[in-house]
Amino acid sequence: MAERSGNDEALRRTSVTMAEVGRLAGVSQVTVSRALSSPEKVSPETLRRIRDAVNQTGYVPNAVAGALASSRSKLIAALVPSITNIFYSSSLQAFSDIMREQGYQIMLSETGFDPEREEAAIAAHLSRRPDAIMLTGVRHSAAARRMLLNAGIPVVEVWDLTETPVDCCVGFSQGAAAEAAADLALASGYRHAVTVTAGNERAQRRRDAFAARFETAGHGPVERIDLGPSATLGLGREALAQLVERGLRPGTVVFCSSDQFAHGILVEAAARGLAVPKDVAVIGFGDQDFATATEPALTTIRIDRQALGQAAATALIQRFAGFPGLDPVHDVGFELVRRGSA
Amino acid sequence: MAERSGNDEALRRTSVTMAEVGRLAGVSQVTVSRALSSPEKVSPETLRRIRDAVNQTGYVPNAVAGALASSRSKLIAALVPSITNIFYSSSLQAFSDIMREQGYQIMLSETGFDPEREEAAIAAHLSRRPDAIMLTGVRHSAAARRMLLNAGIPVVEVWDLTETPVDCCVGFSQGAAAEAAADLALASGYRHAVTVTAGNERAQRRRDAFAARFETAGHGPVERIDLGPSATLGLGREALAQLVERGLRPGTVVFCSSDQFAHGILVEAAARGLAVPKDVAVIGFGDQDFATATEPALTTIRIDRQALGQAAATALIQRFAGFPGLDPVHDVGFELVRRGSA
DNA sequence: CCCGGCAATGTATGCGCATACATCAATGCT
DNA sequence: AGCATTGATGTATGCGCATACATTGCCGGG
Structure with missing residues (x-):
């Protein structure tokens, strides 16, 4: 494995140690250690010899030993x-x-x-x-x-x-973020809400907080579409397709657990000739790089990752x-x- | 740091060693080592005592020491x-x-x-x-x-x-992949090509191979749009916008260094009322999860990552x-x- | 001229484990 | 009964480094 080499002076199999470097430089192991970790404690001349020896041997410090010694x-x-x-x-x-x-x-x-x-x-x-x-x-x-x-x-x-x-x-706060989204949806006059959520606990907490806020405001029940662990554009499209088949009510907002889902909904809406946000509004999560570039651009929750x-x-x-x-x-x-x- | 504890028997600061576990189990350090790495070499009764001691002390093996000893x-x-x-x-x-x-x-x-x-x-x-x-x-x-x-x-x-x-x-072979894309484009009758490429060496090699193949076939020169290091949908949109401004010739295919760019071109085309692939054709790279879900679906090079x-x-x-x-x-x-x- | 202090280096030690080797008892075989 | 074999355990050692402490030589002030 990696046996080519040969063109180098330094072709040992057992790796070089500080002691060997020291021998070559005419000093002890501890001086080599100092030269590497606190060069100002070593005389310039010694330092030079040690550095030469390091280069000559291709010495690579053993951080395992260092870690054991120093914890x-x-x-x-x-x-x-x-x-x-x-x-x-x-x-x-x-x-x-x-x-x-x-x-x-x-x-x-x-x-x-x-x-x-x-x-x-x-x-x-x-x-x-x-x-x-x-x-x-x-x-x-x-x-x-x-x-x-x-x-x-x-x-x-x-x-x-x-x-x-x-x-x-x-x-x-996942909950606060979701509630802010719900408040925005309510303030904008949406009266029906659907959540599209990936299968992970953080996303589910947002879903629940959003739904609770929306329902507390007297607009419910919030419909939930729960998907698998990975958030993809394709699943977002399918979610809207499903929603349309079940009869999409006007004034519906879809709260997604990720921008990917939201983007999928935009794509599917375009394919079906639905206007966003008029026929269906969408809120994403994450403010990913594409969120400004979708058609229309995504309303979303930005986290500064x-x-x-x-x-x-x-x-x-x-x-x-x-x-x-x-x-x-x-x-x-x-x-x-x-x-x-x- | 992590100072709460207290509710546990095991609240030492200096971490437990094999020797301590052995003392508690009435055996030597080496027997503990064996019990953990090759339990079949230790008698059932001893093994039980050692395991008890491990649980009691919350012993966590020190892999640093292990690595140093065993290399x-x-x-x-x-x-x-x-x-x-x-x-x-x-x-x-x-x-x-x-x-x-x-x-x-x-x-x-x-x-x-x-x-x-x-x-x-x-x-x-x-x-x-x-x-x-x-x-x-x-x-x-x-x-x-x-x-x-x-x-x-x-x-x-x-x-x-x-x-x-x-x-x-x-x-x-990056080159072979790009050439395959060029061959497809040529076979499909596209006579003008543009590359949209991210700023990394692998992408650039594909760009060059694609262009070389296209031009060798007598259809050139291939126009190059070179972008920054990160491949985003937004940059893809901008690339097409730029292309349209400069006058998009019919029968143009755009070879992208990533599906993100390709997707951006699809979005921009839709926004401008351009038909894909009729007005502009697009080839992506990567076959990412959204490639089947775009409108139209992406022709792309799949790598089984x-x-x-x-x-x-x-x-x-x-x-x-x-x-x-x-x-x-x-x-x-x-x-x-x-x-x-x- | 002597001594304190500092700079430069060295000696000794052990971190926690794996491993080679040694020990010892129990067992089987002739 | 005597000896080799095996299973179960222990002892000794060192991996390569950091660190505490010791040593040496040199300089300057009193």
Whole structure:
């Protein structure tokens, strides 16, 4: 495996150690260690010799040994439901960009919205002794919570808020966001509502909050179309098709758990010659990049996913720096963006 | 940090070790090690006591120490250009699902299509002594290649093919895929072509191959619209708008570097009352989930991203098992999917 | 001229585990 | 009965580094 090489001086199989580098530079292992981690503590001449030796041997520090010795791994565990879901991947991207700048690397696992998988992943990750862990959501199995508490490392839970985080959380109120959408729909005079919801708990909480608000206002019952775990344009189209077949009442607004569904509804409406928002109004969720470019543009709930990931990273960094008391609950909010579709 | 606890017996700060578990179970450290890694070598009674002790203490194995002692980390490094890009995230998902089943965990970094960032990420990852590494693309800096070869671990490069992989590669021919699209366009009678291309090297190779084929057939020159790094529906719309302003010739086909662009062109065409494929034909790339649900459905090049990730994982697993000679180059192919848009 | 202080380097140690090897008792075989 | 074999466990060791502490030489002030 990777056996070509040969063109290099450095073709050992057993990897180079600090001690070998030191031997070559005429110093001890510890001086090499210092030269790499705090060069100002080593004389310029020695530093030069050590750097030469490093280059000559192709030395790559063994961070495993370093982590064992120092009990700081510079690794962050990150658990997301799904990396193919732009919600999570884009906030993870912002999160890991900041962490990388600080010299941390990311160990990633997907949980598939499954608490059992999450629990297994937490156990696996904790055995690597990460310096911190990022979780998605605030609901975890009892065993998971126990492991996290015992680990004694900073923990940040993202995307949801709770009064009782394991350590701290960064998110927004799903309920408040959905209620804001309901209020907008009511204020705009829509009197019939349908929810189109993906099969995950966060989306369902929004659905329920939207429906409750709408029905409390005396306009109900809200019809619910619950779909599978993945939010696709095609499923959105089918949802509207189904709705039309069952008889679409004028003044109906459709509240979607993601912009993909909403977009599908727009496409299907266009294909059927229905006018949006006149014949059917649509509210999305997420404000994804295409939301401004649909026809009409999507009214949706914007979550600043970048900011969410950054806030999560910042929370951990603050904890590393020893400000554990700082804002255990951080609300990044949401923004209802009114465009053409509702 | 995570200081609540208290409700548990196990509220130490310095984490439990095998030796402590052993003390509690009345055996030595090594017996605990055996009980966990090969329980069949330990008597049932001892095993029971050890398991009790593990539960009682909330023992979490320290994989860092394990890795140092055994020089097997059960970690896989994975480098992708961008996790928010569904191309890479979905094949990464398939890749890591298989790896997880085999007991491996993933360390992830993004390279942003930047060889320098890639090189830095490779160095950082190799210091963690992963058991293998997955890279995207086959072009790497000289230093990166050297480090990879010196590391002496299996390396798999995905998404592209080359005769000279560092170790092995799994992908398809970008050029052949683009040429197939050009052939379809030519066979369908389109005589003018435009490319709409995102700012990354793989997309550009497809653009060039498409244009070359089209022009070689005597129909040129192919007009090129080169856009930024991210492929969005909005940019696709703008591309068509720009094209129309410059005077869209009848019988034009637009070859896009991604389905997002293609979708944007469909949306803009609809908004302008242009018929697809009559007034303008569109070929996408990727066969993303929405490609069947657009109006009309997208003609596109399908890449089986799942299969790609799985093949990459399989290649590594085979190498672990000691079949290093097996297919250093694995072509997963592509499929031209003809739907309504061209 | 002597001593305190600092800069530069070295020595010793252990992080928590896997692994090679040793021990010991029980068992089977001739 | 004697010996090899096997099962169950223990002892010793070191992976490669960080860290606490020790050492050495040099400089300047009193």
